Amino acid sequence: MDAPLPEPEPLKALIEALRRLPGVGVRSARRMAYYMLQYDLTGADLLSRALSGAVQGLRHCARCNSFTEDEVCVTCLNPKRDPSLLCVVETPADQNMIESSHGYRGLYYVLMGRLAPLEGVGPQELQFDRLLQRSSDGLVREVILATNFTAEGETTAHYLSELFRAQGLSVTRLARGVPAGSELEYVDAGTIAWAIMERRIT
């Protein structure tokens, strides 16, 4: 839907800028722009200031690479966390998910991506050297690879496991299997196959 009506410049600029958000096409951008300008000027103002605040105020934690206001983030500085465990995740959202399971008390490293050669994302783009430096601090004994169970996540895990093993660290991967609370009838065959292969003696 091209706009054949002459649109005022600030509106055009806003629609173009909104389109840069992931998952937002030209129609959504237009709807968002109209909505904010008509019903939520306060929200538009808030968002404008939040964006510039975040761009200026946030950087990557020197230890875990997640977003933080300071040199090192609160999680990495928490003395109650076990420094011998390092959990590698793709994004801060994954980190939050693991944290909300209350099943992990070690530290994290956030890759901020995954290996995707077709998109030009290699070990250099993900700064694997920084991660390897982090894991060789003498305290880390086990690295838990918690990248996604997608083709790219698996590739990343495989690649990293070789690097960590070369450092003499013990490397583990999250368990694959049937999700909690699910009925076998509705679980996909690939998952069942994994669950059988990795069955445990109880």
Place this chain on the structure above:
Amino acid sequence: MDAPLPEPEPLKALIEALRRLPGVGVRSARRMAYYMLQYDLTGADLLSRALSGAVQGLRHCARCNSFTEDEVCVTCLNPKRDPSLLCVVETPADQNMIESSHGYRGLYYVLMGRLAPLEGVGPQELQFDRLLQRSSDGLVREVILATNFTAEGETTAHYLSELFRAQGLSVTRLARGVPAGSELEYVDAGTIAWAIMERRIT
């Protein structure tokens, strides 16, 4: 998904602000925030400035109520447009849609909403008095009601048609019928019923 990890304040503020966009929940907001901060700082900056630019630079056209930078918008000032026709639409997006059909050369009035009593949107919120003032300029002869064919759009059209008739204007509504290029088999029964009722002699 609550974040049990302590998130830096600017990140929290950004996620909260993004959630005010229509159709954006907490997960999307988080994904957008991470994405912008990781991969598109320029975009975040652009969006921030586009928002404040639009909030400060745009207002409602004194004649058609659409967004404009000036007192009266370019469309309303266009001398080639027929001032005896006034097309009433709900949003600027609807206006663009009609314009892109290249089937209309009159003027517009943008309601910026529709009657929705349950949401507290009545004739006063939509400033019907402004619209009635616009339609009584002595030049307008026909008002084309192009609100949506939803329950609320129909109600709005019905309500407005009475007001315009009281002004002695001729009032029309967009035709209902089978969409161009569609096969009858796949058109819903309600549309077919309308198309039969409003069949034309050819």
